Amino acid sequence: MNANQLLVERLAKELLQRNAHIVTAESCTGGWIAKTLTDLQGSSGWFEYGYVSYGNNAKTDMLHIPADLIAAHGAVSRAVAEAMATGAIEASGADFGLSVTGIAGPDGGSPEKPVGTVWFAFASGLKNTDNGQAVNSVCHHFDGDRDTIRRISVSTALSGMLEYLAKSGV
DSSP, X not given: OOHHHHHHHHHHHHHHXXXXXXXXXXXXXXXXXXXXXXXXXXXXXXXXXXXXXXXXXXXXXXXXXXXXXXXXXXXXXXXXXXXXXXXXXXXXXXXXXXXXXXXXXXXXXXXXXXXXXXXXXXXXXXXXXXXXXXXXXXXXXXOSOHHHHHHHHHHHHHHHHHHHHHHHOO
């Protein structure tokens, strides 16, 4: 059993204990997180929706992220990662949302946002949070080729969601 499988088993246990569902909104990972979640038999008990919003139009059309927000901050930003997570919750009705947006390369980087820049957001749509939608986000800078950056992003997203659930108290 690999590390991601162990993370998914832990995540499934946490979600089942809460009788909760998670939704994913993925850009640079292209559905890899959803694939990893659904590799576990019985995942339909806590996972129903996964959005691959790779392009800006998909982010706007599927997750209702305003185009001006993307234009102002860029697709790879805290604002967009958080809007992806909350937009996925709103679109799906899930209890928790996980999003990832980044630059996996080999092209697309800039001095401000080099290849390997990846934003993650974790959100709750449960009403017993302070504002009904508590969101945490974090940026990482990974080294490696496209596949390595994407692979590390999947692991980081899964472990980040587990940390979010542990700290959220919901």
